[in-house]
Amino acid sequence: MHAIDTENLTKRFGELTAVDGLTLTIAPGELFGLVGSDGAGKTTTMRMLCGIMDPTEGRARVLGRDTVREAEAIKAEIGYMSQRFGLYPDLTVLENIHFYADIYGIPRRGRDATIDRLLAFSNLAPFRRRQAGNLSGGMKQKLGLACALIHTPRILFLDEPTNGVDPVSRRDFWRILYQLLREGVTIFVTTAYLDEAERCNRVGLIHQGRLLACDAPDRLKGLMRGTILEVRTDAARQAARILRSGLDGTTSVGLFGDRVHVVTEAPDRTRSAVEALMAREGLPLRGLRPIEPSLEDVFVSVLPARDGAP
Numbered sequence: 001m002h003a004i005d006t007e008n009l010t011k012r013f014g015e016l017t018a019v020d021g022l023t024l025t026i027a028p029g030e031l032f033g034l035v036g037s038d039g040a041g042k043t044t045t046m047r048m049l050c051g052i053m054d055p056t057e058g059r060a061r062v063l064g065r066d067t068v069r070e071a072e073a074i075k076a077e078i079g080y081m082s083q084r085f086g087l088y089p090d091l092t093v094l095e096n097i098h099f100y101a102d103i104y105g106i107p108r109r110g111r112d113a114t115i116d117r118l119l120a121f122s123n124l125a126p127f128r129r130r131q132a133g134n135l136s137g138g139m140k141q142k143l144g145l146a147c148a149l150i151h152t153p154r155i156l157f158l159d160e161p162t163n164g165v166d167p168v169s170r171r172d173f174w175r176i177l178y179q180l181l182r183e184g185v186t187i188f189v190t191t192a193y194l195d196e197a198e199r200c201n202r203v204g205l206i207h208q209g210r211l212l213a214c215d216a217p218d219r220l221k222g223l224m225r226g227t228i229l230e231v232r233t234d235a236a237r238q239a240a241r242i243l244r245s246g247l248d249g250t251t252s253v254g255l256f257g258d259r260v261h262v263v264t265e266a267p268d269r270t271r272s273a274v275e276a277l278m279a280r281e282g283l284p285l286r287g288l289r290p291i292e293p294s295l296e297d298v299f300v301s302v303l304p305a306r307d308g309a310p
């Protein structure tokens, strides 16, 4: 049995198609990342999978159960941490966890062992008596995770769990996710961070509700045709504009922070053309070398051309 499977899963809000014909299977024990920018349809997908929102068309099954007809049974078996996960700022760490334990009907007797374990592995044990409102952003997310795990779910749904969290706490958070994975929990996580997507077993790239690509990160990178030349310069934005208009149509040019990536099937020829264009425009070339593709390169390469241009 699949942990999750969807068929043509679609959600429309009036004229807007937020999720557009999503067909996907996720195996038990997988760490699956749904990646996309703001408004791509990640939250809507997750809400449908958790049985909180009905699809307009298509269907989804979680642990073999239909998300519309068997939504209540699904909710008992999954953990869901939404973007605005409801922590009570006036309650302590421990009280928040007890609150969720009550909601899930976990008997008081025997609950302490589970809570101790959750506190230990989220590194929150020293802060058990601190009010949630006084925790750092990273700690709040870990507390949210602990609360979502109180009923020992088989699948964990996490909606952009590390959004706005500092890099060290993000790394901590992912360490906890790997531990859960080793315990056999299936994890479905959404993120806008492509470096986080690299940590997943499999990644789905979603844009305007459509799944553009779905595979293991390395296999997705293997799909990239051509060579990527990384151009380093002091004026990346200007360079990207010049290269985009000056290089021939067989290349694609993308801006990646302070670097420009040029994808080409003819690296030697393109290299000379880049050097000539940069020299003609008087832009200093600080470096020009072939690099391995990142998931970001893959994402940009599968985006419709107009959206891909920064």
Ligand SMILES: Nc1ncnc2c1ncn2[C@@H]1O[C@H](COP(=O)(O)OP(=O)(O)OP(=O)(O)O)[C@@H](O)[C@H]1O
Binding pocket: 013, 016, 017, 018, 036, 037, 038, 039, 040, 041, 042, 043, 044, 045, 160
């Ligand atoms: N209840 C709703 N009513 C109308 N439109 C909605 C509703 N929920 C989401 N949308 C729209 O559907 C699209 C997808 O939204 P969704 O929240 O799923 O995206 P997302 O990828 O999770 O992005 P974000 O990270 O910003 O939440 C957006 O255009 C959003 O405005």
